[in-house]
Amino acid sequence: MTYFDKNLEKIDGRTKLVGLLATPIGHSLSPRMHNLGYTLKGLNYSYLAFEVGNETLEKAVEGMKALDVAGFNVSMPNKMEVIKYLDELDDSARYTGAVNTVVNKEGKLIGYNSDGKGYVKNLEVHGVDLNGQKVTLVGSGGAATPIAIELAQSGISEISIFARYDKFFHQAEMNVDKINYDMKDFGVKANIFQLEDKEAFQREVAESAVLANGTSLGMKPLDQLSIVDGTLGVLREGLVVTDVVYNPSKTKLLQLAEAAGATVINGLGMMLWQGAIAFKLFTGEDMPIEEIKKIMFE
Secondary structure: OOOOHHHHOOOOOEEEEEEEHHHHHHHOHHHHHHHHHHHHHHOEEEEEEEEEOOHHHHHHHHHHHHHOOEEEOOOOOOOOHHHHOOEEEHHHHHHHHOOOEEEEEEEEEEEEEHHHHHHHHHHHHOOOOOOOOOOEEEEOOOHOOOOOOOOHHOOOOEEEEEEOOOOHHHHHHHHHHHHHHHOOHHHOEEEEOOOOOOOHHHHHHHHHOEEHHHHHHHHOOOOOOOOOHHHOOOOOOEEEEOOOOOOOOOOHHHHHHHHOOOOOOOHHHHHHHHHHHHHHHHHHOOOOOHHHHHHHHH
């Protein structure tokens, strides 16, 4: 009998439901990770994935509330859209303007964002000291935004955000304004640049302790692409290079960085830690993250 059979065995009239609302949904590891955690902890919960986009999101949220679920996760393309259907936002969601975790507290839906916290926790686990450091972050979307906001609260001194100069560039501008003005008490200087400005990119990375990819470049079917051209010369020994992508485990960016002597960290830890934060919010229990890592990924 597998761990997952044991989880199914526990389902009864008292089982608490947790869900995931996203599209496309088939690639998600969240159901396996959470259900494994419930089994290892002996918790009577079940986690299911539902193919939901913006068009049916309102009805799906209403259904979750009507079913009195323990909570649900939200992934692309629903992270910002879901906010209008919630009753309250935690600071983590309010600052980022995006939600990836919703908890049902006595009929009140409260939104949180654990993406940024998962990213920073993953750096801490890998021994990266962010205090007083400068970070260069590429991206402005659903992953990059919470990372930027959480980094601004992590003790760094400066962050330079690069984004393509397209219709989404304004989100990067909003993130920089938020850090510089709404979050000025944290004392972090935020800068914005167009990713097409290679000279600025070289300069900012040269001054940074961490280069972070917050885009989907490197994930299939974009696995042959990278935010860094191998001939650009920005990667170096002593630089920490991180990626939100965990499949493949070593993206083209991380391959180039490793070849240049940099320290590389993929997105697996971020995925696990943001899941652990959501797990605690749903159940009140700590996710057995090391056991899950061994069973699922080693």
